[in-house]
Amino acid sequence: MNGKAQALFDPSGDWVALVTQDWRYRMVVPGPGQYSGIPLNLAAKQFADNWKAADYTAAGKACAAYGAPALMMAPTRLRISWQDDNTLRVETDAGQQTRLLHFRDPAPGAASLQGDSKAQWLAPPLVMNFGGGGGPSAAPAPKYGVLRVSTNNLQAGLLRKNGVPYSDKTILQEDWMLNSLPGAGEYLTISAIIKDPEYLRADYYVAPVFVRESDASKWQPAPCTLTAAR
Amino acid sequence: MHGVSINTQNRRHADSGIKWRRGGLLAAVVCLMLQTSWARAEVDLSGTYAAVQGEDTQIRTEGPDFADYTGIPLSDEARAAALSYTPSTISEVDRQCVPYKIHYLLQAFWGFRVWATTDPISGKVVAWNYSGTTDRQPTTIWMDGRKPPADTALATPGGFTSGVWKGNTLVATTTHLQDGLLTRNGVPASDKEVVTMFLTRVDNVLTITGVIQDPVFLTAPYVLTNVFSALPNQGFGSAIGASLPATCMPAEEVPSVLNGKVPSYLSPDLNPNLNTVSSLYNIPRESTLGGEQTMYPQHSDQIQSKYRPPAAYCTVSCCGAAMGLGNLGYAKQVLQCK
Numbered sequence: 001m002n003g004k005a006q007a008l009f010d011p012s013g014d015w016v017a018l019v020t021q022d023w024r025y026r027m028v029v030p031g032p033g034q035y036s037g038i039p040l041n042l043a044a045k046q047f048a049d050n051w052k053a054a055d056y057t058a059a060g061k062a063c064a065a066y067g068a069p070a071l072m073m074a075p076t077r078l079r080i081s082w083q084d085d086n087t088l089r090v091e092t093d094a095g096q097q098t099r100l101l102h103f104r105d106p107a108p109g110a111a112s113l114q115g116d117s118k119a120q121w122l123a124p125p126l127v128m129n130f131g132g133g134g135g136p137s138a139a140p141a142p143k144y145g146v147l148r149v150s151t152n153n154l155q156a157g158l159l160r161k162n163g164v165p166y167s168d169k170t171i172l173q174e175d176w177m178l179n180s181l182p183g184a185g186e187y188l189t190i191s192a193i194i195k196d197p198e199y200l201r202a203d204y205y206v207a208p209v210f211v212r213e214s215d216a217s218k219w220q221p222a223p224c225t226l227t228a229a230r
Numbered sequence: 231m232h233g234v235s236i237n238t239q240n241r242r243h244a245d246s247g248i249k250w251r252r253g254g255l256l257a258a259v260v261c262l263m264l265q266t267s268w269a270r271a272e273v274d275l276s277g278t279y280a281a282v283q284g285e286d287t288q289i290r291t292e293g294p295d296f297a298d299y300t301g302i303p304l305s306d307e308a309r310a311a312a313l314s315y316t317p318s319t320i321s322e323v324d325r326q327c328v329p330y331k332i333h334y335l336l337q338a339f340w341g342f343r344v345w346a347t348t349d350p351i352s353g354k355v356v357a358w359n360y361s362g363t364t365d366r367q368p369t370t371i372w373m374d375g376r377k378p379p380a381d382t383a384l385a386t387p388g389g390f391t392s393g394v395w396k397g398n399t400l401v402a403t404t405t406h407l408q409d410g411l412l413t414r415n416g417v418p419a420s421d422k423e424v425v426t427m428f429l430t431r432v433d434n435v436l437t438i439t440g441v442i443q444d445p446v447f448l449t450a451p452y453v454l455t456n457v458f459s460a461l462p463n464q465g466f467g468s469a470i471g472a473s474l475p476a477t478c479m480p481a482e483e484v485p486s487v488l489n490g491k492v493p494s495y496l497s498p499d500l501n502p503n504l505n506t507v508s509s510l511y512n513i514p515r516e517s518t519l520g521g522e523q524t525m526y527p528q529h530s531d532q533i534q535s536k537y538r539p540p541a542a543y544c545t546v547s548c549c550g551a552a553m554g555l556g557n558l559g560y561a562k563q564v565l566q567c568k
Contacts (some may be wrong), residue, residue: 008397018453019525021285023301024363024511027530028537031511033544037287075527094527122271122432124398144397146432162539179399179428181441184451189428191437191457205282207437220528230529 002085003103008121009147009178011088015078015188015210016218027075027229029161038164044199051163053226063224066095067113067157069088069194071173072208075230077219078188088119093221094230100148108115108153109167115154122146131206144157147176159204161226167198186212238331273398273431277359279458280341280469283341294415295510296503299520304417308447309519313498315416321493327478328410330365332389333425336440336454337413338363341469358400359395363471365478378405385409385421387478400429412447417520420446450522452550500504512540 019026022037035048057062066074076094085087089100100106103117109116123145151172159166174192181187187209194204222230281290290293301310320326335342340363347357347370356374362368367388378390378494389407404425412419423444430437435457442452461469495501507518514536517524523532 015529019302019529020452020454020526023524024513027300027524027527028511028513028533029539031540031544033548035544035546035549037284039284055260075530077527122398144399146398146430148432174431175432175435175437177399177428177430177437177439179401179439181426181451182424182444184441187428187439187441187453189437189439189455191430191432191455192434193435202451203282205435205457205459206283206285207283207439207457209439209453209455211453219526220531222531228534229364230527 003080003088004085004119005119006088006103008123008143008147011080011147011176011178011188012082013080014213014216016213017074017076017078018209018211019075020209022073025160026073029227029229032162034162035160035164038159038162039202039204041201044165047165047199048160048163051165053161053163053202057226062226063095063097063113064156065158065161065226066092066097066224067154067166068099068115068117068151069154069166069170069192070157070159071095071097071099071114071190072174072190073206077213077216079216079219080212088110093219095224096221099110101147111155112155113151113155115151115172117149117151119138119147119149122148144178147181149174161229165199166194166196169198170194170196188212242543268501272355272395273400274346275344275429275431275436276346276401277343277460277462278343278469278472279460280435281339281456282459283455283457284456286337287339290337290416292411292547296415296506298415298500298507298509298518299413299417299524300513300517301450301525302413302417302520303448303450303522303525304412304520305447305449308412309521310498311418311447312413312416313501313504314382314494316493316495316501318493319416323480323482326480327365327387329414330367330478331387331407331412331419331423331425332366332391332404332412333412333419333440333442333454334366335360335369335427336438336456338366338471340366340471341458343472358402361472362388367478369402369404371529390426398430398432402427402429410531412442412444412452418447420444422446431460436460450525474562510540510546512538 024030056062071092074092074094076092079091081089083100086103090099090101097114099114099117101117103119105118106116154168154170156168157166158164167190172192172194174190177189179187179189187208189209191207256262297313299309342363343361345359346355347359348354349356358371358372360369369388370392371391371393373393378392383406385406385408387408389404391402391404393402407421407423409421410419411417423442426441428439440454507513508515514533517533523529
């Protein structure tokens with residue numbers, strides 16, 4: 001079966017970020033030295049302390065803050081669709097980026113801003129109960145679960161628009177979870193672990209949340225920038 | 231020979247016993263197979279957890295800045311109440327514990343422990359429990375389908391919580407909460423508040439998505455997350471907070487401060503902290519005072535022309551990362567950032 005047929009939930013549609021946490025670092029460009037929350041090491045701090053947005057912009061690297069490890073924390077809307085039966089396409093209006101989540105091994109290529117993302121569904125395990133009848137095939141198909149996305153082959157980039165870096169050795173692991181609450185909305189939580197042996201001295205955990213929107217009327221594409229939040 | 235004969239007889243008896251036992255075992259297996267069903271497993275949440283999320287580190291440690299309501303969908307009434315709040319409020323014995331309702335689990339760096347209460351006859355899980363931490367009450371998530379108390383029942387700091395599994399996510403809903411505070415800087419929470427937490431454990435990582443609904447003080451659901459790491463091979467003390475006393479104990483700490491007065495700012499305009507966040511971080515007041523609009527991306531476009539990053543290097547709450555793991559001391563982390 002392909003990734004679409006095995007889907008434990010359907011993430012396709014329009015989503016908007018709920019920026020209720022880390023507001024000061026996500027909704028505006030943080031000032032110099034505002035590194036709170038990131039377990040950065042001394043090399044990362046020195047990099048960030050000496051970093052200049054103007055230099056990056058002039059070098060054509062304005063999209064460095066929109067790579068996969070930082071993108072889902074941006075104040076953005078998401079448009080998620082099935083590109084084919086084995087590829088989820090995730091577009092952002094902030095920075096106009098596209099992530100492709102592959103349920104088959106992605107073709108090897110050069111390192112990139114969004115890297116190579118391998119996706120798999122994690123269903124609750126099957127267990128045997130005594131009583132009743134039938135075998136594993138009689139078990140009900142799972143309706144809930146987690147979408148695990150593992151991303152590598154990344155170009156170096158920025159975790160924050162004040163220069164906090166991540167290296168090209170970074171590995172991103174995300175668990176995408178869909179939670180519904182009748183009358184209150186449908187929420188997509190992306191629980192992410194960012195591992196960077198070059199610039200982080202511990203794993204960096206973030207869990208941005210998106211709420212489903214009924215249509216794409218508020219979709220507002222904006223180019224990459226290092227001088228504004230989105 | 232005689233001995234051999236006895237041995238042979240014994241072997242025959244033994245062989246027949248083995249055959250009988252094999253036959254019985256086979257019958258039992260067949261019987262069990264016919265009686266067996268397969269189901270999706272619930273997740274065993276038991277364990278000790280450390281808070282590891284890197285977001286809102288300042289809010290989870292030192293606490294939020296005064297009059298910083300950015301990203302909170304609070305109502306006008308809630309904002310007025312919040313601006314009348316002064317930290318001296320919690321010097322009043324009867325208000326000391328109000329900041330620590332159940333949603334404090336999502337807003338603090340404390341770890342906690344989870345354990346199951348099982349039915350002694352059936353072995354089924356009757357309830358999941360998680361420990362309180364210094365100020366927050368412990369919580370029991372009833373899994374046995376019991377109905378909540380009547381609407382007129384006593385509201386308590388811990389409230390009443392029931393849970394159901396949806397796949398590998400435990401959905402826990404809490405009602406009957408006493409009124410108190412939503413945030414430690416004075417945003418109020420009413421006794422009509424309903425808190426729904428989605429607890430999903432994958433491998434050793436527990437992610438909690440909390441949806442806070444309050445028809446009195448919020449105009450939209452307030453959604454927060456917190457991430458915890460299970461520590462299967464370490465003791466209780468390895469997660470900060472997981473082994474601390476679990477009850478907020480009011481006490482007369484600084485009686486001379488109040489001298490019989492009820493601390494508050496009678497008018498929001500009299501609040502001397504109204505512009506604290508604006509002066510520290512250049513964030514416009516229309517953002518610092520919060521509201522539903524401030525949690526959506528387009529708000530960043532709306533304030534773009536009014537905001538410039540502070541030119542000066544950070545001096546307040548600059549570093550500090552997730553500090554839930556006991557083996558990564560807070561002081562050590564802060565020092566490493568200097």
